[in-house]
Amino acid sequence: MTDTRELLSALIDGEAADADTVATILEVPTNRALLVDFLRLRVSVQSEGETAPVWREDRFAALDTRAQRWVRTGLRAAAVLALLTAGALGGTWVEGFLTRERPPEPTRVVQLQLVDHR
DSSP states (O other), X not given: OOOHHHHHHHXXXXXXXXXXXXXXXXXXXXXXXXXXHHHXXXXXXXXXXXXXXXXXXXXXXTTOOHHHHHHHHHHHHHHHHHHHHHHHHHHHHHHHHHHHSSOOOOSOOOOOOOOOOO
């Protein structure tokens, strides 16, 4: 097992893990935070009471880093821009499609008068 998440998950599950590899992995702060997140998850799943343990959302550091927040914000902004662009293009297409079926607007009105030739 070379994947950090798999190794830490196996360690939490009680499986055998190489101590030197675990020590090397835990030198990285995000991996330590991931281990704590795994522990919190295990406790919340194993709780038998009616109320699950309450964890502060800001404590799940491994799942919500500052860089990930920036990426999520950027993706949200890109999604909003894509939706606005699609809506504007769709609106112009629908307008063109609907106006194509109508006769042109008159520019002048000519009225005919009946002339009585008796």
